[in-house]
Amino acid sequence: MMSGEMQYVTNPRQNVDLLSPKMRTRRSLLINNSLCHGICNYNCTLCGIGKNHYTGPKIYQPLAVTEKLIREIHIAASRGIHIRGIHQSGIGEPTLHPAFAERLGLFEQMRRDWKAAVPVPDLVVVTNGSTLLDPDIVSALTTHRVSLAVSFPTPVPEHYGALMMEDATKGASLLETVIPGIRAMMEQRAAGRIRELAFYISPPKRDIIRPDFHRTIQFLTRQARDAGLDTLNLVLFVTSFNRTGLVRNRIKTIDFYPDFFKRYHHRTVNDVTVEMITSYKKFYPNLRDVVDLLKNYTFPCLQNGHLLIAADGSSICPNDQEARNPFGQILNDSIESLLIKKERYRPNTTCARCDSAPHQMSESWTARLYSWIARARLRFSRANDSHTQH
Ligand code: SF4
Numbered sequence: 001m002m003s004g005e006m007q008y009v010t011n012p013r014q015n016v017d018l019l020s021p022k023m024r025t026r027r028s029l030l031i032n033n034s035l036c037h038g039i040c041n042y043n044c045t046l047c048g049i050g051k052n053h054y055t056g057p058k059i060y061q062p063l064a065v066t067e068k069l070i071r072e073i074h075i076a077a078s079r080g081i082h083i084r085g086i087h088q089s090g091i092g093e094p095t096l097h098p099a100f101a102e103r104l105g106l107f108e109q110m111r112r113d114w115k116a117a118v119p120v121p122d123l124v125v126v127t128n129g130s131t132l133l134d135p136d137i138v139s140a141l142t143t144h145r146v147s148l149a150v151s152f153p154t155p156v157p158e159h160y161g162a163l164m165m166e167d168a169t170k171g172a173s174l175l176e177t178v179i180p181g182i183r184a185m186m187e188q189r190a191a192g193r194i195r196e197l198a199f200y201i202s203p204p205k206r207d208i209i210r211p212d213f214h215r216t217i218q219f220l221t222r223q224a225r226d227a228g229l230d231t232l233n234l235v236l237f238v239t240s241f242n243r244t245g246l247v248r249n250r251i252k253t254i255d256f257y258p259d260f261f262k263r264y265h266h267r268t269v270n271d272v273t274v275e276m277i278t279s280y281k282k283f284y285p286n287l288r289d290v291v292d293l294l295k296n297y298t299f300p301c302l303q304n305g306h307l308l309i310a311a312d313g314s315s316i317c318p319n320d321q322e323a324r325n326p327f328g329q330i331l332n333d334s335i336e337s338l339l340i341k342k343e344r345y346r347p348n349t350t351c352a353r354c355d356s357a358p359h360q361m362s363e364s365w366t367a368r369l370y371s372w373i374a375r376a377r378l379r380f381s382r383a384n385d386s387h388t389q390h
Contacts, residue, residue, distance in 0.1 A: 021337065021340050022340070023081075023336045023339050023340050023343070024295070024296035024343055025292060025293075025296050025297075025339055025343060026292055026296075027284075027288070027289040027292040027293070028082040028083070028084040028289075029081065029082065029083050029084065029306055029307060029335075029339070030083070030084060030085045030086075030087060030283065030306040030307070031069075031073070031083055031085070031086045031087070031121075031306065031307045031308075031309060031335075032087045032089050032090050032306065032307065032308040032309070032318065033061070033066075033069060033086060033087065033088055033089070033090060033308075033309050034061065034089070034090020034091045034092060034094075034308065034309060034310050034311045035060065035061045035066075035088055035090065035092070035094040035097040035100065035103055035311065036059075036060055036061070036090070036091075036092030036093060036094060036096050036097050036311060037056070037057045037058065037059050037060075037061070037090065037091045037092050037310050037311035037312065037323070038054065038056050038057050038058035038059070038091060038092055038321075039058055039059070039060065039092045039093065039096055040092045040093040040096070040128070041093055041096065041128075041130055042093065042128050042130065042164050042165060043164075043165050043166050043167075044128075044163065044164055044165075044166075044203050045162065045163050045164075045166050045203060045205060045247070046203040046204070046205060046240050046241065046243070046247055046249070047203070047243065047246075047247065047321070048243040048244075048246025048247055048321040048322065049091060049092060049321060051246060051247065053246070054246060054321070054322065055322060056091075056321055056322030056323050056324075057310070057311065057312060057322075057323055059311045059312060060097050060098060060099075060311060061097065061103070061311040061312075061313075062311075062312075063099070064331070065309070065311065065312065065313040065330060065331065066103050066106055067106065068313065068330055068331055069309055069313070069330050070106060070107065070110045072330060072333075072334055072335050073086070073110065073121070073335065074110065074113070074114075074116070075334060075335070076334065076335035076336060077114070077116035077118050078115075078116050079336065080116075080117070080118060081118070081335060081336065082118040082119065083118075083121045083335070084119070084121055084122065085121050085122045085123075085124055086107060086121045086122070086123055086124070087124045087125075087126055087149075088103075088104070088107075088123075088124065088125045088126065089124075089125075089126035089149075090308060090309075090310065090311070091308075091310065091311075091318075091321050091323075092311070093127065093128055093130070093131075094125060094126065094127065095125070095127050095130075095131040095134075095137050096131070100136075100137065100140055101136060101137075101139065101140035101143070104123070104125070104140050104141075104143075104144045104146060105140075105143075105144060107123050107144075108123065108144040108145075108146075111123060122147055122195070122196075123144070123146050123147065123195075124146065124147040124148070124149055124196075125141060125146050125147070125148050125149070126149045126151070126200070127148070127149070127150055127151070128150075128151050128164065128178075129150040129151065129152060129178040129181050129182060130174070130177060130178060130181070131181070132150070132178070132181025132182065132184060132185055133177060133180060133181045133184065138184065138188070141185075141188070141194060142188055142193040142194065145193065145194065145195050146194065146195060147194070147195045147196035147197070147198070148185055148189075148194050148196070148197050148198070149197075149198045149199070149200050149235070150182060150185065150197075150198075150199050150200065151164075151199075151200045151202050151203070152178075152182065152199045152200065152201070152216070152220070153201055153202060153203060153204075153205070153208065153209055153212075153216075154208055154209065154212040154215070154216055155175070155179075155212075155215060155216060155219040155220075156171070156212050156215060157171035157172040157175055158171050158172075159171065159208045159212055160174060160175055160178075161174060162208070163203055163205055163208060164203075179223075182220075182223060183223055183226075183227055185197060186223060186224055186227035186228075186229055187227045187228065189227075189229060190227050190228035190229050196233070197229075197233065198233040198234065198235055199220060199232070199233070199234050199235070200235045200237060200279075201213075201216065201234055201235065201236045201237060202235075202237035202279075203237070203240065204236075204237035204238060204239060204240045204255075204279075205240060206240070206255050209236075210255070210257075213257075213260055217264055217269055217274065218269070218270065220232055220234075221269040221270040221271075221272040221274065222270050224270075224272045225270050225271050225272050229272060230271075230272060230273060231272065231273045231274075231275060232269075232272050232273070232274050232275065233275050233276075233277075234274065234275070234276045234277075235276075235277055235278070235279055235282055236256075236257050236260070236276060236277070236278050236279065237278075237279045238254050238255055238256050238257070238278050238279055238280060239254040239255075239279075239356070241303070241319050241354075241355065241356050242353075242354065242355045242356075243319055243321050244317075244319050244320050244321065244322070244324070244350050244351075244353045244354045245353035245354070246321055246322065249355055254361075254363045254364065254367060256278055256280075257278075260276070261276055264276060280302070283302075283305065283306060284302070284305070290302075290370075293305045294370075294373055294374065294377055296343050297342065297343050297377070298343065298344055298345065298346060298377070298378060298381045299345060299346055299347050299351075299358070299374075299377075299378055300358060300373075300374045300377055301317070301347075301351075301356070301357060301358055301374075302356075302358070302370075303317060303318055303319050303356050304317040304318070304319075304342060305342075307335070307338055307339070307342070309330050310323050310326070312329075313329050313330040313331045314326035314328075314329055314330075315327045315328045315329065315330065315333070315338040315341070315342070317350070319354055319356055320350050324349075324350045325348050325349070325350040327341040327342050327345060328341045346378070346381075347378075358370065358371050358374035358375065359371060359374070359375055361374075
């Protein structure tokens, strides 16, 4: 089925079959929590936030939402739902939240109070790296010994500026803050005050990432070596999105960077071992995770397989930056019911503006196979529905 043949649901209320409300997903989950929604000090080229035509929310997460989310995580865990990670990331720069340290404290308290049989989730802060010299931010990160992920696509100043601010001339001054911040965090990691440290090679604009990658590796391994680290962890983001129409996306291909893996993964560069993983592998570590998605989601969109809690508590697709089509609300729903709503939804009017849907995937034979199975899955549910109605 081509995109033109896709049927889109216009009323989100019709988008969920709640007659058999039982969660089917069995894989472990990630929760992406958006402490800030629509608030960022950068203007990344592949992000809709900061664009003039962005009309979505611009809010900090209220305390009531954070507290309710944590309560629901405890309840979900007690029911055997395995949440393997909580990422403070979402649709904005999390470290700009005025109560950032206190919120991290609440999540760390959750980890200390953990009684469930399923493993305690890792707590990860994903940042653009611009605030890593701020003593309050450093204190928050090290006091709570979080895992830290820093988006760092390239050390080339004009490319960094173009990707992170849509302005090549700003790259050099941004890096004057970001590089010492990265170095400081590497030293904190070497001293054991940061649980894990990874670099996201993102935004995934392949025409810059590819030619700069060798310089990126050289730069980061040298910094790591001088900070006393023996390992450098990289996450390569493999595809770009149009953020449901908010940004243009000229590159239509997925690039898994197989040549980079061959050359650098598990290899030593500047006395530092490079460990690499793709973003898909991070979100779906095993084949059975992908099978779980295909089996249990009516519309098995890979971008929407985990939970993103927006600052106001809405559950949204990560690509739906303007929060046009929430799938429930953590203030009213359990983790389980939020997942059920994701499992049962059909492609909606937001999906119609998106270039990341399964039926758009055609870049490799695996992408085409996935796309074919996902479309068959959707057709099967529709046929099942009309059979039930008759
Ligand atoms: S197709 Fe729909 S569910 Fe999938 S990423 Fe796009 S907006 Fe999200």
